[in-house]
Amino acid sequence: MTAEHYLRFWHPTTNRETGLEVSQVGQVVTAAEKALELYREAGVEDFPGLSLSRGKDIPEDTLNIGVSLDGWVLIHTNEDFWQTVTRSTEHPGGPLRRVIFDDSLEISARCFIDWDLAIEAIAHWLNGNGLLDAANFSEDLDSK
Incomplete structure (x- = not known):
């Protein structure tokens, strides 16, 4: 059984x-x-942002999820509050997309990956297996 997380x-x-x-x-x-x-x-x-954490009041080791019509972006924040983001190998880029968490964040279209891969990466993280290599997490949060 998987432990409870807070979304x-x-x-x-x-x-x-x-x-x-x-x-x-x-x-x-x-x-x-x-x-x-x-x-x-x-x-x-704008697009919705969801924050998934290990518990209701646990800010470290979180997975933020931006949901668009053609893909999802995942932003991981580790225990030291260092962030990495998914990078698509197929998306040509394009304009920034505004995702609303508790505040708005503009994210490069290149960071949005296929939703099947995003769901696989979320399941991998939920099960305590860390970040899925196939999701191409990168420290490059800004480039288009």
Whole structure:
């Protein structure tokens, strides 16, 4: 059985936080789909961000997830608060995408990976196996 993790996301117009305990990747996918639907219904062009942590008040070793229509970005923050981000080997780049966590963050389109790979990487992390090599985590948070 997988340990409980805490997942949170924010409403696009009220910034109200929704938080829940999750133990399986399917629960993360369901929450991501719900968040994306809220954003589309609100008519905002930004994308939802979800924060997945080892517990409700544990800020280190977190996985932040940006959800767009054509891929997801994963940003890992380790125990020393150093961040790495996924990098697509197939995406040509493009404009920055605004993702809303508790604050907004502009992220290069090159950081968004195929959602199947993102889900595999999330499951890998949830099960305590660290970061999935195939997701191409990089320290390069800024380049387009």
